[in-house]
Amino acid sequence: MVAELLRGLLTTLQEFLQTNLRGPVTYPYPEVQRPLRTRFKGVHELRRYSNGLERCIGCALCAAACPADAIYVEAGENTDEERYSPGERYARVYEINLLRCIFCGYCEDACPTNAIVLTDKIPPAGYTRESFIVTKAQLLVPPPPGVPGTPQRTTDPALRTRSIWEEGLVNEPV
Ligand code: SF4
Numbered sequence: 597m598v599a600e601l602l603r604g605l606l607t608t609l610q611e612f613l614q615t616n617l618r619g620p621v622t623y624p625y626p627e628v629q630r631p632l633r634t635r636f637k638g639v640h641e642l643r644r645y646s647n648g649l650e651r652c653i654g655c656a657l658c659a660a661a662c663p664a665d666a667i668y669v670e671a672g673e674n675t676d677e678e679r680y681s682p683g684e685r686y687a688r689v690y691e692i693n694l695l696r697c698i699f700c701g702y703c704e705d706a707c708p709t710n711a712i713v714l715t716d717k718i719p720p721a722g723y724t725r726e727s728f729i730v731t732k733a734q735l736l737v738p739p740p741p742g743v744p745g746t747p748q749r750t751t752d753p754a755l756r757t758r759s760i761w762e763e764g765l766v767n768e769p770v
């Protein structure tokens with residue numbers, strides 16, 4: 597009985613020493629963040645084309661695909677004087693309620709232009725419920741360096757189609 601107890605304590609001591617020799621297995625967040633998988637589904641982002649135009653065309657397919665009813669989209673009409681995206685429409689209002697969102701990524705899958713994507717950033721904490729409703733201004737990424745943002749004054753929205761640009765597979769039209 598005592599021998600078994602001592603053997604058990606010895607095993608514990610061995611594990612303790614070995615663990616200390618191996619070093620810590622924990623991450624001191626936020627100084628060091630645990631590596632995330634490339635397909636991690638974090639906070640959303642609304643992306644642009646390389647000419648600064650917004651990818652979102654206000655079709656609301658993401659909202660239709662959302663099982664949590666977390667996305668609200670209101671479309672507006674593009675004009676040559678005020679163009680936000682290629683084609684006829686853009687998202688005049690785009691909001692996501694992160695308290696409703698279950699981070700499934702269906703919005704990303706449904707989007708025909710690869711506009712809404714889930715990044716590898718951890719969703720932020722907040723003190724008020726309202727702060728979890730993220731607006732288009734918060735979601736939209738800045739234009740590439742040296743490129744104007746939106747709205748743009750252009751009669752040539754370039755060669756954009758509604759097809760998804762596959763990064764690394766096809767050259768994105770300029
Ligand atoms: S990740 Fe899922 S739940 Fe969240 S907004 Fe997108 S479709 Fe809706």
Ligand code: SF4
Nearest residue numbers: 652653655656658707
């Ligand atoms: S994010 Fe994509 S699916 Fe949603 S409204 Fe914009 S273009 Fe349509």
